[in-house]
Amino acid sequence: MDGTALIGSQPSQPKLTSVKALAEAPGLSSLPSSHTFPIHPNDEQLPVSDTNESIPTVDFSLLTSSNPDVRSKMIQELGNACQDWGFFMVTNHGVPESLVNEMIEACRQFFELTEEEKAEYEGKHVLDPIRSGTSFNASVDKVLYWRDYLKIFQHPEFHSPNKPPAFREIAMEYSRRVRQVAKELIRGISQSLGLEDHYIEKAVNLENSLQIMIANLYPPCPQPKLAMGLPTHSDHGLVTLLIQNGIRGLQVQHNGKWVNVDPIPNSFLANIGDHVEILGNGKYKSVLHRAVVNNRDVRISIALSNGPALDSAISPASKFLEDGRSPPAYRAMKYKEYVELQQSNKLDGKSCLERIRNTRI
Numbered sequence: 001m002d003g004t005a006l007i008g009s010q011p012s013q014p015k016l017t018s019v020k021a022l023a024e025a026p027g028l029s030s031l032p033s034s035h036t037f038p039i040h041p042n043d044e045q046l047p048v049s050d051t052n053e054s055i056p057t058v059d060f061s062l063l064t065s066s067n068p069d070v071r072s073k074m075i076q077e078l079g080n081a082c083q084d085w086g087f088f089m090v091t092n093h094g095v096p097e098s099l100v101n102e103m104i105e106a107c108r109q110f111f112e113l114t115e116e117e118k119a120e121y122e123g124k125h126v127l128d129p130i131r132s133g134t135s136f137n138a139s140v141d142k143v144l145y146w147r148d149y150l151k152i153f154q155h156p157e158f159h160s161p162n163k164p165p166a167f168r169e170i171a172m173e174y175s176r177r178v179r180q181v182a183k184e185l186i187r188g189i190s191q192s193l194g195l196e197d198h199y200i201e202k203a204v205n206l207e208n209s210l211q212i213m214i215a216n217l218y219p220p221c222p223q224p225k226l227a228m229g230l231p232t233h234s235d236h237g238l239v240t241l242l243i244q245n246g247i248r249g250l251q252v253q254h255n256g257k258w259v260n261v262d263p264i265p266n267s268f269l270a271n272i273g274d275h276v277e278i279l280g281n282g283k284y285k286s287v288l289h290r291a292v293v294n295n296r297d298v299r300i301s302i303a304l305s306n307g308p309a310l311d312s313a314i315s316p317a318s319k320f321l322e323d324g325r326s327p328p329a330y331r332a333m334k335y336k337e338y339v340e341l342q343q344s345n346k347l348d349g350k351s352c353l354e355r356i357r358n359t360r361i
């Protein structure tokens with residue numbers, strides 16, 4: 001039956017089609033109105049940079065060097081990258097390229113499952129540990145994004161779909177390796193902020209950190225200029241590490257322009273999230289980014305969000321407030337509430353962070 005293209009179970013509601021099924025429908029030559037933005041999303045705001053801006057690189061092997069001079073030089077560069085871009089590439093991270101490729105392949109196979117199989121993981125609540133769906137939050141998105149997703153909690157409890165069969169083992173190893181990289185980056189960021197290297201780790205209870213895998217599928221789109229993969233947003237956690245299948249689509253906001261990111265092979269794309277901005281009392285800003293789509297290639301990206309523990313309440317580090325002249329720029333909020341807030345609403349720039357910002361009287 002034709003219903004294989006549809007997900008959703010309540011008969012009273014129109015069933016929601018995954019973009020994969022839409023894109024593969026025979027004869028699709030124009031974008032369905034459900035996915036068409038009234039104003040071309042690229043036109044309403046900033047221009048796309050036509051220069052090849054070079055995104056900073058952090059050499060992970062130098063960041064973790066036993067030579068203190070080498071390490072402190074890299075920490076300085078990491079700090080500059082956080083301050084100037086909020087975004088950088090991580091090279092020489094030690095996670096095998098084969099494991100990265102297996103992870104991308106396992107996600108590709110997940111998206112290849114039938115719509116009924118994927119619907120098993122639909123999830124009812126934004127904090128359900130496995131959720132598969134389309135757009136960002138289809139219950140509130142007026143225009144749907146050209147994107148299907150799979151979101152899985154990897155830590156402190158590990159979860160995995162049962163299909164495809166190899167997924168569990170690959171994801172377990174991949175997320176464990178990425179956590180190690182994230183932990184070192186967080187130590188470096190802590191030091192670059194002038195805090196003790198374990199400060200952030202302790203403040204956020206990193207041992208119980210919430211790590212979420214977000215796999216994104218962006219099928220070829222018949223009218224890419226009228227559609228959007230993911231709208232402008234910042235990430236809620238501390239550090240996100242992203243891999244992709246070699247197809248361009250990520251854009252990062254920098255100096256009033258959108259910059260296309262072409263990663264160097266075998267590197268992670270890293271960006272700081274709202275909770276680094278909060279801890280540093282605004283010294284480093286979480287970076288705005290978005291995903292655009294194309295009409296030729298399937299793009300897969302996998303973001304691993306590394307955040308605080310769900311039950312820890314995060315507020316600016318006391319060091320930034322000690323001189324008495326800097327009030328806390330953000331109110332403390334439990335990470336669980338913050339994630340719930342972000343995931344239950346429209347994905348809209350930094351609107352979530354704005355809600356906890358203290359405005360000066």
Ligand SMILES: O=C(O)CCC(=O)C(=O)O
Binds near residue numbers: 214230303
């Ligand atoms: O697909 C991308 O490159 C971006 C994905 C992303 O920003 C996210 O999952 O939060």
Ligand SMILES: [Fe+2]
Binds near residue numbers: 233234235289303
């Ligand atoms: Fe993101």
